[in-house]
Amino acid sequence: MTVALGISWKSSIKTWINASLEQGHSVESIIESLTDDGLDKEAATSAVHALLRGEMPNTSSYEYDPNPVLPDRIIHAHDRAIHALLRVEQPQLILFDNVLSGDECDQIIEMSKSRLQPSATIDPATGLFEQAENRASESCTFWLSENPLIDVVDRRISALMNCPLENGEGLQVVRYRTGGQYLHHFDFFPPNDPGSIAHLTDGGQRTATLIVYLNDVEAGGGTSFSKPGISFTPRKGQAVYFRYFNNLGQLDPATEHAGLPVGAGEKWIINKWMRRYPISR
Ligand SMILES: O=C(O)CCC(=O)C(=O)O
Ligand SMILES: [Fe+2]
Incomplete structure (x- = not known):
């Protein structure tokens, strides 16, 4: 049985996808794991793609968070x-x-x-x-x-x-x-x-x-x-x-x-x- 993933997909799935991408896993293998866990393929694909595009729509103004470049002279x-x-x-x-x-x-x-x-x-x-x-x-x-x-x-x-x-x-x-x-x-x-x-x-x-x-x-x-x-x-x-x-x-x-x-x-x-x-x- 497969389940569809709603628009507000669980943040734990998002965290897991993000961690998998950070570890260098391919998008195909991540989608495969999600479908193995019962998600439908389209939902899994759109969940991964949504994360790749960026989690936040660009409607709110850009927030300047700390720059990873060291502040040193x-x-x-x-x-x-x-x-x-x-x-x-x-x-x-x-x-x-x-x-x-x-x-x-x-x-x-x-x-x-x-x-x-x-x-x-x-x-x-x-x-x-x-x-x-x-x-x-x-x-x-x-x-x-x-x-x-x-x-x-x-x-x-x-x-x-x-x-x-x-x-x-x-x-x-x-x-x-x-x-x-x-x-x-x-x-x-x-x-x-x-x-x-x-x-x-x-x-x-x-x-x-x-x-x-x-x-x-x-x-x-x-x-x-x-x-x-x-x-x-x-x-x-x-x-x-x-x-x-x-x-x-x-x-x-x-x-x-x-x-x-x-x-x-x-x-x-x-x-x-x-x-x-x-x-x-
Ligand atoms: O030539 C430049 O100064 C800018 C080049 C650039 O923006 C780019 O290649 O993306
Ligand atoms: Fe450029």
């Missing part, structure tokens, strides 16, 4: 002491100095050149990657800890963001040529887009981003946050952190941002996206 991140130069509380934004050395920036640019492909964005309906109209750049992704340098950078960023290594997507390197830009957008998967579920099922929602600047840009190319009205100038080795998913499962609308048009020369960055749960690899 200098953070000892894996192998490097990193200075926090500027902190904004609403939205939660931090500018860090010297996250990568000049030499590390140059090496990552060199390693990426032969791998770049035109950047894609996610189709809201299907979840498939499509040719980006709002994003004029090329990019490539490294596997987590793909080589010794990428491994050190992945570990350093994980320590800096105070988020487990396994919750991190592989480093994405982006090159914008003169005129290249990324129009205003959010980094999280829009919870109500049907296409988001395919991405949420492995790792859950994105929680925070670190953008590392790999070069000094000749002109333009800042990262602009329109709600607080702040823009960051690319500076080789520096990084901007922002967090948009809190412990209530809300998403911060004030983290909308853009990569401004590059006025002259090229702009190279790394994107590191952290997820709520470990990603299977």
Whole structure:
């Protein structure tokens, strides 16, 4: 016999699903366990998907809970002491100095050149990657800890963001040529887009981003946050952190941002996206 799960599904089931995702169990295996326990498949699937989207509807205003990033002036991140130069509380934004050395920036640019492909964005309906109209750049992704340098950078960023290594997507390197830009957008998967579920099922929602600047840009190319009205100038080795998913499962609308048009020369960055749960690899 199977039972249907009402809208207010028991919080113990929710806690159990959350713990299972945190332990790295796959969505399919969790749904299977729930159906083995007598839930109907559709109810089990929608319960897991509801949790993946975030427990709280975004009708109430975003609550700024404590940032997992340490509040210190200098953070000892894996192998490097990193200075926090500027902190904004609403939205939660931090500018860090010297996250990568000049030499590390140059090496990552060199390693990426032969791998770049035109950047894609996610189709809201299907979840498939499509040719980006709002994003004029090329990019490539490294596997987590793909080589010794990428491994050190992945570990350093994980320590800096105070988020487990396994919750991190592989480093994405982006090159914008003169005129290249990324129009205003959010980094999280829009919870109500049907296409988001395919991405949420492995790792859950994105929680925070670190953008590392790999070069000094000749002109333009800042990262602009329109709600607080702040823009960051690319500076080789520096990084901007922002967090948009809190412990209530809300998403911060004030983290909308853009990569401004590059006025002259090229702009190279790394994107590191952290997820709520470990990603299977
Ligand atoms: O280029 C930038 O400064 C921002 C890039 C960005 O927001 C992204 O790739 O998601
Ligand atoms: Fe972004």
